[in-house]
Amino acid sequence: MLDSSAASTEARRPDAAAPASPGARPPAGGLPPDRLPPAGPSRRAISLIVLAIALLAAAVIVSMATRNRTTVDAVAGDDGWAGAVLEPTRPRPEFTLTDTSGRPFDFAAETEGELTFLYFGYTNCPDICPIHLSTLNQALRAQPDLSATVVFVTTDPERDTPERIRSWLDGFNGAFIGLTGTPEEILAAEAASGITPAVPDAPGEDGFYLVGHATEILAIGTDDRTYLAYPFGIRQSDWELDLDRIASGEVPPVASAGAVDVTAAVAGQGKAGEAASVYLTFDNRGDDTTIDAVSTDAADQVVLHGTDASGVMTDASTLDLPSGTTRLEPGGRHIMLEGLRQALEPGDTVTVTLHFADGETAQVAMDVVAYDDVLDRTTPQEAGA
Numbered sequence: 001m002l003d004s005s006a007a008s009t010e011a012r013r014p015d016a017a018a019p020a021s022p023g024a025r026p027p028a029g030g031l032p033p034d035r036l037p038p039a040g041p042s043r044r045a046i047s048l049i050v051l052a053i054a055l056l057a058a059a060v061i062v063s064m065a066t067r068n069r070t071t072v073d074a075v076a077g078d079d080g081w082a083g084a085v086l087e088p089t090r091p092r093p094e095f096t097l098t099d100t101s102g103r104p105f106d107f108a109a110e111t112e113g114e115l116t117f118l119y120f121g122y123t124n125c126p127d128i129c130p131i132h133l134s135t136l137n138q139a140l141r142a143q144p145d146l147s148a149t150v151v152f153v154t155t156d157p158e159r160d161t162p163e164r165i166r167s168w169l170d171g172f173n174g175a176f177i178g179l180t181g182t183p184e185e186i187l188a189a190e191a192a193s194g195i196t197p198a199v200p201d202a203p204g205e206d207g208f209y210l211v212g213h214a215t216e217i218l219a220i221g222t223d224d225r226t227y228l229a230y231p232f233g234i235r236q237s238d239w240e241l242d243l244d245r246i247a248s249g250e251v252p253p254v255a256s257a258g259a260v261d262v263t264a265a266v267a268g269q270g271k272a273g274e275a276a277s278v279y280l281t282f283d284n285r286g287d288d289t290t291i292d293a294v295s296t297d298a299a300d301q302v303v304l305h306g307t308d309a310s311g312v313m314t315d316a317s318t319l320d321l322p323s324g325t326t327r328l329e330p331g332g333r334h335i336m337l338e339g340l341r342q343a344l345e346p347g348d349t350v351t352v353t354l355h356f357a358d359g360e361t362a363q364v365a366m367d368v369v370a371y372d373d374v375l376d377r378t379t380p381q382e383a384g385a
């Protein structure tokens with residue numbers, strides 16, 4: 001069946017092609033001694049061969065060096081998640097549909113704070129939907145300590161009655177939640193989730209039709225970020241690796257630039273014309289670096305604030321990011337958005353762009369939270385919390 005979404009397979013770390021083993025190299029002299037022509041005229045030919053071999057060796061060394069660099073770069077930008085890390089991450093989608101018992105289901109409210117897997121498909125799907133959901137189910141069963149909610153939204157509400165969805169999902173797992181709605185409601189849910197809308201094919205003579213639909217299963221974390229997308233084709237064992245990491249409290253980065261990951265981001269509230277603070281956590285896997293500037297469309301200017309030894313707030317022109325973890329926290333260093341172009345209210349999203357000394361940039365989208373939630377959202381979460 002057709003997939004309407006170009007389910008982008010994440011760029012895999014290129015395996016550095018193993019250089020030919022030393023034993024496979026031609027002998028340095030080009031020809032074995034006992035095969036050397038007896039007479040002198042070919043000395044020039046031999047030295048040309050030697051030169052050619054030297055050039056070839058140099059070329060091999062250069063290409064190995066290039067390959068190694070490529071590999072290192074790929075590793076630096078790749079956190080090794082099996083799913084595709086969404087950058088910038090999106091908030092937990094907000095939509096209301098109807099569950100298989102006929103009750104309204106407010107997705108954001110019902111699943112808030114829960115690790116959630118969200119999938120749009122249909123029960124008549126010949127292969128992708130059953131394989132994908134079954135793979136997820138098996139991966140979750142292999143990780144019984146991890147509590148997760150799986151929500152399936154039909155993209156074929158005409159044939160997928162609530163009863164049919166229920167019995168089909170029960171074939172995988174009776175705890176899977178099934179949702180349906182009018183075509184308009186389902187379209188709105190797809191849009192809210194950032195999913196390509198499904199399109200039914202023309203029915204055949206028997207009236208049967210396929211539905212082209214996006215194949216990614218979205219993972220939404222306990223921090224209410226939609227942070228990973230699993231395209232069809234992911235193996236159960238790869239999925240289990242991600243689930244292990246999530247179970248141990250790890251989260252995919254909010255954004256990354258080179259060796260620096262932003263692992264948490266939240267903004268405080270603020271009135272139009274006034275200021276709001278931005279708190280970020282950085283994991284720098286590389287050398288010491290600095291953020292030279294921060295920009296945003298949400299405010300007239302951005303100021304980096306530090307606190308000196310006596311606790312007095314000071315302006316800093318750059319933000320040092322030593323190797324390791326750096327937290328911008330309430331009472332410590334933070335980023336101020338000054339002259340807000342509109343009020344930032346809890347539930348809003350604001351985006352800033354970080355400009356690093358090496359020219360890299362990272363776009364960070366973050367939730368605006370109420371004052372009384374700032375500490376919860378900026379203090380490291382306990383694993384499994």
Ligand SMILES: [Cu+2]
Binds near residue numbers: 121127128129130213
């Ligand atoms: Cu399908």
